[in-house]
Amino acid sequence: MFTVEAPQITAPPAAGLRDRAVDASALAFLQIDRAGVIRDWNPSAERLFGWTREEIIGRRLTDTIIPPALRSAHSAGFARRLVGGDSGGLGHPIEVPAVHRDGSELRVSMTVDALDDDGFFAFVTDQTDGHRAQQELQRSNTLIAAILQHTTAMISAKDLDGRYLFVNGEFERIFQVTAADLVGRAEADLLSASVAAVGRSNDEDVIASGTATTVAEEVPFGDEIRQYVVTRVPLTDPDGSVYGVCTIAIDDTQRRRSQDAIAAGEQRFWNTVNNAPGMLYQFRAEPSGESSFAFVSEGCRDIFRLEPDEIVSSAGRILDMIAEEDRAVFAASVAESAQTLEPWDWRGSVVLRDGTRRWLYGAARPHRQPDGSVVWDGMLLDRTRERHTELDLEAVRTDLADLVDRLAVLSVTVPAGPEPVSDLAHLVTEKDQEALFDLWRSALGGHHADGLLTGHESRLLVRLRPRGRGGIAVSCFRVGGPA
Known part of the structure; x- marks a missing residue:
C-alpha cells in the first residue's frame, strides 16, 4: 500500500501579514518612537503628506507634518504624555491641522494608539476638502444674510398654510414690524382681507405648480396705493416636495409713474437655489482704489458667460467688458455713490469676449466699512431684449419715413x-x-x-x-x- 502524507501548512509570520495589510491600506499609517522620531510610514502616508518612506524615516514628526505655529504646543503635549502616562484621546479619532511637504495646509482625522515601550502609531485620513467645504458654506451663508438684509427688495418665506417663516430687514422697515412678532402669523394679520386673499391665491398657484411666477400686485399704505413686482419661488425639500413659498417684492411705483419701463421679468432678488433673474453680487472698493467682487450669483453665466469663481478671482474680467463709450459714465456713477453713499443706478452696455453686445441695468445699495472701504450689495439685470425692441422701433420709424417720401x-x-x-x-x-x-x-x-x-x-x-x-x-x- 502507498501512503500519502498530508502537506504541512505553516502560517506566515504575523508581522508579515501586518506589514502587507498596512501597506495596502487606504489609510495613512505612521509610527513614532518615544523620542518622537518616525519609524514606519506606509504608501498612503506618502501620498497624503508628500514624503517618501526613505525620506521620512528617522525624521522627527514635529519637524515634518506639524504646522510650524503648533510645533511648540505639540512638543509640550507629547512630553506630558510620556512623563505622566496620559492616555486621554488614545483610540479615538481626533481632527487636527497638518502640513504637506510643499507647505500647503491639511486637515486630517487621526486615530492614535500606544505601542507600549515602542512609542505610538496612528491611522490618518484626509479631511481637508470637507473642512474647506464647511468654511465655504459658512462664508456663503454670511454673504447671503448680508444680501438679504441690505437689499431694497422685501423678502419673506411662508409655509404651506400661509404662516410666515422669515422676513428680511426691508420687510420690517416697510411694514413697521419685527420678524419675531410676525413669524408664525398669517398675511391676513398684516394686510387687508382683499389684499391678503390675492397674495394667498398666488401662493397657492406656486405651491400647486411647483414653478416660480412673477406678477404685479398693489398694496395700500394709508391714502397711497403702491405697486410691487412680486416674484414667488417654491421652497422644496431634497425630495422635491414643496414646503413653502419665498416671496420677493420690489417697489415698482416710481417706474410706473415715470413710464421708465424695464421688463417685468427683470427682478433683483436672492434665494438659496440661485433661481433669480440677473446677477446678485457684493462689490468692494478699497481706499487704495483696488476693487473686487466678494460674491456673485450664478446669474453671471447668463449675462457674462463666466463662472462665479472667475469673476471673484478677478473683477477685471467683467469691468473690462464695459463698452468704451459707457466707461466714463460707469466710473463717475460708482465714484459718486461711494462718496455720497446714495444708491447706485446705471444703464449701459458690455461687450462679451465673442463680440456680443448686451445692455444692462444696475442698482445697488452701498455701506461703508470701518477700514474706509465701501461695499455694495446689488444686482445687474440684462435689458438687451428691451433695447433691441427700441432699436427695432427706430428702424420701423425710418422705414415709414422712407415710405412717405416715396409716396x-x-x-x-x-x-x-x-x-x-x-x-x-x-x-x-x-x-x-x-x-x-x-x-x-x-x-x-x-x-x-x-x-x-x-x-x-x-x-x-x-x-x-x-x-x-x-x-x-x-x-x-x-x-x-x-x-
Missing part, C-alpha cells in the same frame, strides 16, 4: 422764404393759392401746417413742417379722385 408727389426741405416754393405752388390750382399762402405763413411762424387743397389732377394733402435753421419740410400727397 409723396413732392417731398423736399427748402429754405424758409416769404412765398411758397415754386414746385409746390405749381401743383395747386389758382383758386387755392391763397389757402396755400396761409399754410406757408403758419409754417414760417414755427407751426405745423396741414391742408387739403385743389390740384390740377386731384385733391392734394399738403404738409409743412418747420425745420431748424430756417428750413421748411414740404410733403404733398394726392388724395381721392380727380379735382
Whole structure:
C-alpha cells in the first residue's frame, strides 16, 4: 500500500501579514518612537503628506507634518504624555491641522494608539476638502444674510398654510414690524382681507405648480396705493416636495409713474437655489482704489458667460467688458455713490469676449466699512431684449419715413422764404393759392401746417413742417379722385 502524507501548512509570520495589510491600506499609517522620531510610514502616508518612506524615516514628526505655529504646543503635549502616562484621546479619532511637504495646509482625522515601550502609531485620513467645504458654506451663508438684509427688495418665506417663516430687514422697515412678532402669523394679520386673499391665491398657484411666477400686485399704505413686482419661488425639500413659498417684492411705483419701463421679468432678488433673474453680487472698493467682487450669483453665466469663481478671482474680467463709450459714465456713477453713499443706478452696455453686445441695468445699495472701504450689495439685470425692441422701433420709424417720401408727389426741405416754393405752388390750382399762402405763413411762424387743397389732377394733402435753421419740410400727397 502507498501512503500519502498530508502537506504541512505553516502560517506566515504575523508581522508579515501586518506589514502587507498596512501597506495596502487606504489609510495613512505612521509610527513614532518615544523620542518622537518616525519609524514606519506606509504608501498612503506618502501620498497624503508628500514624503517618501526613505525620506521620512528617522525624521522627527514635529519637524515634518506639524504646522510650524503648533510645533511648540505639540512638543509640550507629547512630553506630558510620556512623563505622566496620559492616555486621554488614545483610540479615538481626533481632527487636527497638518502640513504637506510643499507647505500647503491639511486637515486630517487621526486615530492614535500606544505601542507600549515602542512609542505610538496612528491611522490618518484626509479631511481637508470637507473642512474647506464647511468654511465655504459658512462664508456663503454670511454673504447671503448680508444680501438679504441690505437689499431694497422685501423678502419673506411662508409655509404651506400661509404662516410666515422669515422676513428680511426691508420687510420690517416697510411694514413697521419685527420678524419675531410676525413669524408664525398669517398675511391676513398684516394686510387687508382683499389684499391678503390675492397674495394667498398666488401662493397657492406656486405651491400647486411647483414653478416660480412673477406678477404685479398693489398694496395700500394709508391714502397711497403702491405697486410691487412680486416674484414667488417654491421652497422644496431634497425630495422635491414643496414646503413653502419665498416671496420677493420690489417697489415698482416710481417706474410706473415715470413710464421708465424695464421688463417685468427683470427682478433683483436672492434665494438659496440661485433661481433669480440677473446677477446678485457684493462689490468692494478699497481706499487704495483696488476693487473686487466678494460674491456673485450664478446669474453671471447668463449675462457674462463666466463662472462665479472667475469673476471673484478677478473683477477685471467683467469691468473690462464695459463698452468704451459707457466707461466714463460707469466710473463717475460708482465714484459718486461711494462718496455720497446714495444708491447706485446705471444703464449701459458690455461687450462679451465673442463680440456680443448686451445692455444692462444696475442698482445697488452701498455701506461703508470701518477700514474706509465701501461695499455694495446689488444686482445687474440684462435689458438687451428691451433695447433691441427700441432699436427695432427706430428702424420701423425710418422705414415709414422712407415710405412717405416715396409716396409723396413732392417731398423736399427748402429754405424758409416769404412765398411758397415754386414746385409746390405749381401743383395747386389758382383758386387755392391763397389757402396755400396761409399754410406757408403758419409754417414760417414755427407751426405745423396741414391742408387739403385743389390740384390740377386731384385733391392734394399738403404738409409743412418747420425745420431748424430756417428750413421748411414740404410733403404733398394726392388724395381721392380727380379735382
